Amino acid sequence: MxxxxxxxxxxxxxxxxxxxxxxxxxxxxxxAGGDAASDVPVRVPAGIISYQAIATGDDTIITVTMFETEEACRRAERGATDIRLSLAEFQVEETHTFTGEVMLSRASEALLTPVVR
Structure with missing residues (x-):
């Protein structure tokens, strides 16, 4: 992972x-299992296990995306550009990026409950 x-x-x-x-x-x-509507400008690449977006104050956000494999993670790097372009109206700037192998992972059932504000 x-x-x-x-x-x-x-x-x-x-x-x-x-x-x-x-x-x-x-x-x-x-x-939706990766099934995108035809009008969605950004398609989710295969291999994503989970995605979280965390508001960290001062108009900043941290996203954490988990992938099945390193290859899926690398493919998503290219897709991230499309996502930023679709959010141009917000003038989103990437300030830090970290990528790596997950060495330990545990989750409770609560992780399976979608959170949308």
């Missing part, structure tokens, strides 16, 4: 509006 952790800073707009757009254009597809 591999993880992709990114930190973003928003230039304009609200975190809530940004999260609604991320959910409708990207995250919702994970719950």
């Amino acid at each position: 591999y993880a992709f952790i990114r930190r973003y800073r928003m230039g304009t707009g609200s975190i809530d509006a940004l999260m609604r757009k991320v959910n409708s254009q990207f995250a919702n597809q994970l719950s």
Whole structure:
């Protein structure tokens, strides 16, 4: 399993509006098993296990994406550009990126409950 952790800073707009757009254009597809509506501008690449977006204050967000394999993680790096382009109205800037092999992982059943604000 591999993880992709990114930190973003928003230039304009609200975190809530940004999260609604991320959910409708990207995250919702994970719950649907990767089946995207034809009008969704960003397709979820195969191999994503989970996705979390965390508001960290000061107009910043950290995303944590878990992948089945390193190859799936590398494929998603290219897709991340498409996601940022679809969010251009928020002037989202990537400030930090961390990628690596997951060495330990545990989760409770609560992780399976989608959280949408």
